[in-house]
Amino acid sequence: MDRLFSPSMAQSSSWSLIEGGSTAPSGFQAAGITAGLKESGKPDLALLLAPPGAVCAGTFTTSVVRAACVDLCVERLQTTGGQSRAVLINSGQANACTGDRGLIDSQRATQVLADRLGLPSDQVLICSTGVIGVPIPMQVLLSGLDPLVEALAVDGGSAAASAILTTDLVDKQIAVEAQIAGRTVRIGGMAKGSGMIHPDMATMLGYLTCDAGVPAEVWQAMVRRAVQRSFNAITVDGDTSTNDTFLAFAAGEPLPDDQFELVEQGVTLVAQHLARAIARDGEGATCLIEVLVEGAASEADALRMARTVCGSSLVKTAVHGRDPNWGRIVAAAGRSGVAFDAQSVSLWMGEHQLMENGQPLGSDRMAVSTYLRERASGRYLHDDVVVIHLLIGSGPGQGRAWGCDLSDQYVRINADYTT
Incomplete structure (x- = not known):
């Protein structure tokens, strides 16, 4: 059993660990590349793509100092009723407290990516992480979009999980599966975070994928409860970020209503694993x-x-x-x-x-x-x-x-x- 997949977290013995991270669920693709956004030369640009018909639920920082990408995600999820297909993630620059440029750059990046993917722009979300007050070098990011899209793969979860990191020492990902209503359902996820962790929704970003169909309102309520018992239950240093975001995608064959509780157990299990991994990787931590x-x-x-x-x-x-x-x-x-x-x-x-x-x-x-x-x-x-x-x-x-x-x-x- 994984070190962080503890018995105290396992709300249902129906769920078991599998490989694959965020792309373990059927229909999801991801990519992570080195676009040149970080001086370190490490991977710094990621993309997660959900299959058609996906619904997305989000929880975000409650700080009044918010990055423009957070407001853009909130607005688009409200406008579309949770209909979303993709999220672009850049690491190296938080693009927070950058004035009007922050929103303009976020809108431009998602519009160009939407055109590449053949999607409406309001179905493409964006998240940024890095130093506050530093804008995204847009020409570098835009030049990276074509190779990023070309790198999309059903086994791209690990590459994406590496590309979203900043001060993290390890990547954070998990996937589980269970038999529900006569078929296999999988839930995957990835996250980043090591310092500035005290979420009220840390610096943290988290993403969850599920290949079962769940109505948008039910999914949002389910995800909100899971976040309260996971990401809102961790702390490293008492500081909340301007960019905290957790996005959860569900897409697939609908399940009977009486199976939603079991799905929520899996969602909570994955969210708690990722949250614990963030706390364990706290800057300078030994336990x-x-x-x-x-x-x-x-x-x-x-x-x-x-x-x-x-x-x-x-x-x-x-x-x-x-x-x-x-x-x-x-x-x-x-x-x-x-x-x-x-x-x-x-x-x-x-x-x-x-x-x-x-x-x-x-x-x-x-x-x-x-x-x-x-x-x-x-x-x-x-x-x-x-x-x-x-x-x-x-x-x-x-x-x-x-x-x-x-x-x-x-x-x-x-x-x-x-x-």
């Missing part, structure tokens, strides 16, 4: 942190508390220092804005219980510290997840959030990012 909150009054309360604990700089630095300073955890829970009885709190780090009913236990600090050190013994191992478990009452609310430790490397990476 993934998973916070489980149970006993809250609602799922929303549980998610809010879990995300607050994950985002605490004191918790993150304690984990990095392999210090079982559990007081930082309960302090973060207390300021989360969630009402609970402090005398009802029980707390675990891994299998080690540190509190019970609001009272500290005589835990073996060395054993807990060893647990933390083991989880950071090497990057991308099956056991590199630090699990923090809070039981705060007897309510039905349960939620998980994911983050990473905070190291001096994070400061170095971001101090040098544009210079």
Whole structure:
């Protein structure tokens, strides 16, 4: 089983891992090339193409400082009722805070690509990622569109996943399949993100594909719930981007209404995998942190508390220092804005219980510290997840959030990012 495809995420045993990423579902094509947008010479231009009849659902940054490509995506999805066929992604320049030029360039890029693909321009979306305040070098991008279209392939998911990266150390992709209503249904996805991660919809971009037909309104509601339990449940550094976008495409033979719940389980599974991969690849991180909150009054309360604990700089630095300073955890829970009885709190780090009913236990600090050190013994191992478990009452609310430790490397990476 994949390191990030954890049992705690698997809402249904019907879904199993397969190869192929975003192009594993039938009818989808993708491409990724080096167009010359980055000085590094790494891949920097990607395209994802959905089959005819596709519907697209999107969630976006809630920041009032938004890149023009975000507004253009929102407008086109509203205008077409979710009818969309393609998304162009450039990395290297965020094209945010670039004035009128940002919108003009986004419109021009999508119009030229639409002409190449034989599509209406309002069915072509665009996403950008990179340094804020830097416009896209349009002649470079436009020169790359012909080779990009020529590179479209049913096995192009990996190339696309590499072309959307910025400070990421690894690409992030997944595909799963299940038997639904007598046929095979596949869901794939890819994402990028490593720093500026604290989504309210991180710098993150995410894309999901599904080869089952789902009505647009049902699909949008399904995707919105999945995002709340995945991308809105991760944090690296507490900073939300100007460009955060998640787009999910569904196209294929329609499924019976009574099978939508199973599809949503798969959508959530894929979204959570990608979200966890972003948190695990946090800039300078050595381990993934998973916070489980149970006993809250609602799922929303549980998610809010879990995300607050994950985002605490004191918790993150304690984990990095392999210090079982559990007081930082309960302090973060207390300021989360969630009402609970402090005398009802029980707390675990891994299998080690540190509190019970609001009272500290005589835990073996060395054993807990060893647990933390083991989880950071090497990057991308099956056991590199630090699990923090809070039981705060007897309510039905349960939620998980994911983050990473905070190291001096994070400061170095971001101090040098544009210079």
